[in-house]
Amino acid sequence: xxxxxxxxxxxxxxxxxxxxxxxxxxxxxxxxxxxxxxxxxxxxxxxxxxxxxxxxxxxxxxxxxxxxxxxxxxxxxxxxxxxxxxxxxxxxxxxxxxxxxxxxxxxxxxxxxxxxxxxxxxxxxxxxxxxxxxxxxxxxxxxxxxxxxxxxxxxxxxxxxxxxxxxxxxxxxxxxxxxxxxxxxxxxxxxxxxxxxxxxxxxxxxxxxxxxxxxxxxxxxxxxxxxxxxxxxxxxxxxxxxxxxxxxxxxxxxxxxxxxxxxxxxxxxxxxxxxxxx
Amino acid sequence: xxxxxxxxxxxxxxxxxxxxxxxxxxxxxxxxxxxxxxxxxxxxxxxxxxxxxxxxxxxxxxxxxxxxxxxxxxxxxxxxxxxxxxxxxxxxxxxxxxxxxxxxxxxxxxxxxxxxxxxxxxxxxxxxxxxxxxxxxxxxxxxxxxxxxxxxxxxxxxxxxxxxxxxxxxxxxxxxxxxxxxxxxxxxxxxxxxxxxxxxxxxxxxxxxxxxxxxxxxxxxxxxxxxxxxxxxxxxxxxxxxxxxxxxxxxxxxxxxxxxxxxxxxxxxxxxxxxxxxxxxxxxxx
Numbered sequence: 063x064x065x066x067x068x069x070x071x072x073x074x075x076x077x078x079x080x081x082x083x084x085x086x087x088x089x090x091x092x093x094x095x096x097x098x099x100x101x102x103x104x105x106x107x108x109x110x111x112x113x114x115x116x117x118x119x120x121x122x123x124x125x126x127x128x129x130x131x132x133x134x135x136x137x138x139x140x141x142x143x144x145x146x147x148x149x150x151x152x153x154x155x156x157x158x159x160x161x162x163x164x165x166x167x168x169x170x171x172x173x174x175x176x177x178x179x180x181x182x183x184x185x186x187x188x189x190x191x192x193x194x195x196x197x198x199x200x201x202x203x204x205x206x207x208x209x210x211x212x213x214x215x216x217x218x219x220x221x222x223x224x225x226x227x228x229x230x231x232x233x234x235x236x237x238x239x240x241x242x243x244x245x246x247x248x249x250x251x252x253x254x255x256x257x258x259x260x261x262x263x264x265x266x267x268x269x270x271x272x273x274x275x276x277x278x279x280x281x282x283x284x285x286x287x288x289x290x291x292x293x294x295x296x297x298x299x300x301x302x303x304x305x306x307x308x309x310x311x312x313x314x315x316x317x318x319x320x321x322x323x324x325x326x327x328x329x330x331x332x333x334x335x336x337x338x339x340x
Numbered sequence: 341x342x343x344x345x346x347x348x349x350x351x352x353x354x355x356x357x358x359x360x361x362x363x364x365x366x367x368x369x370x371x372x373x374x375x376x377x378x379x380x381x382x383x384x385x386x387x388x389x390x391x392x393x394x395x396x397x398x399x400x401x402x403x404x405x406x407x408x409x410x411x412x413x414x415x416x417x418x419x420x421x422x423x424x425x426x427x428x429x430x431x432x433x434x435x436x437x438x439x440x441x442x443x444x445x446x447x448x449x450x451x452x453x454x455x456x457x458x459x460x461x462x463x464x465x466x467x468x469x470x471x472x473x474x475x476x477x478x479x480x481x482x483x484x485x486x487x488x489x490x491x492x493x494x495x496x497x498x499x500x501x502x503x504x505x506x507x508x509x510x511x512x513x514x515x516x517x518x519x520x521x522x523x524x525x526x527x528x529x530x531x532x533x534x535x536x537x538x539x540x541x542x543x544x545x546x547x548x549x550x551x552x553x554x555x556x557x558x559x560x561x562x563x564x565x566x567x568x569x570x571x572x573x574x575x576x577x578x579x580x581x582x583x584x585x586x587x588x589x590x591x592x593x594x595x596x597x598x599x600x601x602x603x604x605x606x607x608x609x610x611x612x613x614x615x616x617x618x619x620x621x622x623x624x625x626x
Contacts, residue, residue: 135519140444167521177516181534191520194530241516248521 086111087132087169087252087282092146094127094136101127102311105146107301109252114274114283116297116319118290120334123303124311125286129254132284133169134162150251167191170250174257176237178229178244185225187240188212191248207247215243216273235266242273253277255285259292271296290335294323302331383603390600400566400582403591410601412568416576417608420483420562421552423572424490429544432495436502436540441528443503452503459496466492467557475561483569483576486562493554494547501543505536538619545616549609555580579605 087109094102102124109115117125130136131144134155148155155165178187188208192198198207208225212218217239221232229240238258245253255274259267274283274296287293293300300323301316315322315331326332394409401408435455439448470489475481509532517527533540555578558564564581565574579601586598 133519135515138515138518163521163523165521166519171519173512173516173519175512177510177512179513179517179531179535181537190517190531191522194517194520194522194526244520 086149086151087284088147088149089128089132090147090149092128092131092144092148094124094131094145095143096139097141098143100308100310102131102303105303105311105313107313107316109282109284110299111282112278112280113299114278114285114297115299115301116293117284117286117301117303118288118293118334119303119311119314120305121288122309122311123305125301125303126256127311128303129171129256129284129286132252132254133166133171135166135171137162167248168250169252169254170245170248171254172238172242172245172256172258175261176234176241178232178237178240180228180230182229183226184208184221184229184232184240187229188243188247190244208243211243211246212240214246214277215239216269216276217243233266235262235269238262238266238270239273242270242277246277250281252282252284255283257286257288260288267292290323294319302326302328302334304330304334380606383599383606386596387599387601387603390596391603395597395600396604399568399577403594406593408597410577410579410582410597410604412565412577413579413582413601414604415568415570416483416562416565417552417579417605419570419572420486420558420576420578421490421548423484423487424494424551425544425548427487427491428494428498428547432498432547433502433540433544435495435499437506437528437533439499439503440506441532455496455499458492459500462556463489463493463554464556464559467559467561470557471560480573481561481563481575483562483572483574486558486576486578487572489557489561490551490554493551493557497547497550498543501546502536502540505539505543506532508539509535542616542620545612545619549612549616552609552612553580553605555584579608 089108090106092102092105093100105124105128117128119125127136132148134144136142136144144156146156150165150168154160155162155169179190182190185204185208186193188211189198189204192207193204198204205225209218209222212221217236220236221227221240224231229237232240238261242253242258259270262270271292274285277283278298285293285297297319299317300319302314302322303311304314305311315326315328317327322331323335326335392409394407396409396414397411398407398409399412400410435451439452442448443452467489469492470485474485474488513535514527514532517531518524522531558578558581562578562581563575564585565577567577569576583598583601583605586594586601589595
């Protein structure tokens with residue numbers, strides 16, 4: 063185990079871990095529209111496995127839209143369309159015949175506001191992705207999944223004695239970690255996070271950021287953030303997007319985070335990270 | 341200086357306007373509440389004397405014989421409303437779900453329009469319709485024909501409240517379920533509808549409360565009865581009909597019992613409304 067591809071992991075190997083390690087998401091010429099109004103245009107980039115990639119840019123630059131194209135949740139919005147190619151391990155998730163439901167099981171997502179299912183207990187929230195498609199029926203199976211994913215999400219110790227309480231009984235930061243555990247339960251290979259800490263207090267934000275670093279030992283994580291310090295803290299790669307002419311978002315620059323923040327190649331990137339606009 | 345005075349004047353004008361607004365709206369609210377309380381108080385005053393165990397457990401006595409009660413009417417109203425709920429709830433809830441989830445096209449718009457029109461149709465016309473469909477062909481009054489009329493009355497209420505309930509489930513909940521790799525069916529049935537359950541139940545209870553006091557649709561359907569009758573295929577006693585018949589009778593004893601029946605009916609409807617509020621509030625507790 064001396065290869066550079068095998069970073070030392072603090073988490074024991076779990077099912078899905080080897081799959082996730084190889085996960086590679088490539089975006090080729092993606093464009094997305096809402097009701098014929100384009101939101102992003104011609105975005106191409108490669109997301110590395112076991113890496114946190116940050117999507118940054120001013121409001122309205124299309125970073126959330128790009129993220130929502132990666133698990134085919136964009137098309138759920140009425141009038142929303144996508145063109146281009148997104149490859150997961152070489153397979154185009156937009157190819158005809160590919161089931162978006164299967165794609166979304168392999169690419170998990172955490173939303174900006176915590177969204178636990180209001181009528182479910184903490185336990186049922188965690189296993190919802192399995193339980194509601196007929197898997198994970200027994201309580202012991204549920205508990206096993208719940209303990210594993212809640213530990214991953216650094217929430218287990220706080221909720222292990224009240225798994226049958228409503229998910230809404232938790233604080234906002236706990237709810238968000240519950241949603242992360244829920245997303246991990248289906249053993250995805252990639253985790254998408256849409257400003258996962260923007261609705262949280264600083265302490266909860268720090269916990270979520272620590273979590274991203276830990277989870278990146280196993281998953282490819284793609285995180286949209288408004289907060290450039292956060293991008294600098296948690297990510298290894300950063301993509302900077304900007305709405306150009308006609309307010310259509312484009313990818314301006316993409317590279318290792320340290321480079322992009324210290325030696326941006328594009329003038330617009332430099333202007334943004336030095337706070338000249340946005 | 342002049343500016344300051346002008347500002348002070350405009351502030352005074354604004355405060356005066358505001359005071360007029362507060363006072364007039366408060367007066368109207370007070371008048372509305374007073375009307376309700378007067379009705380309630382009057383029914384209690386006139387009806388309380390009639391309320392007794394025999395009144396609630398006995399069937400009517402023949403004219404001239406004191407005592408007797410409205411037990412058969414209470415049971416009849418309960419049965420008729422229960423059957424109506426069984427008819428209207430599945431159709432109404434599923435229609436509401438359809439309109440909320442898929443209701444964009446011309447078909448959905450016409451359903452919504454028809455439902456709104458139905459909500460405005462006088463209940464006696466719906467009673468006539470039930471008579472034509474379920475009474476005249478069989479030459480026989482029946483409680484179930486009354487239930488049918490009630491169900492038609494309940495439908496628009498259930499459809500509208502269910503659609504609103506589903507629509508008020510945040511889109512982030514729905515997207516959260518879809519993002520887990522749940523099919524649309526599981527998302528709708530296991531996540532979205534449960535999240536709207538409290539509001540749907542509230543709508544059902546309100547629709548029940550709405551028809552429980554209806555009299556007109558029963559006149560030529562359930563018809564009423566002076567006897568114990570629990571078979572929904574036969575004419576059945578109904579609390580509102582009983583009140584109506586007693587109230588227009590020439591006998592003072594029956595007048596008192598009409599007030600007693602009205603009190604029972606009001607209490608039942610109030611309890612249903614209270615339950616609806618409790619159902620809505622219990623959504624986030626636990």
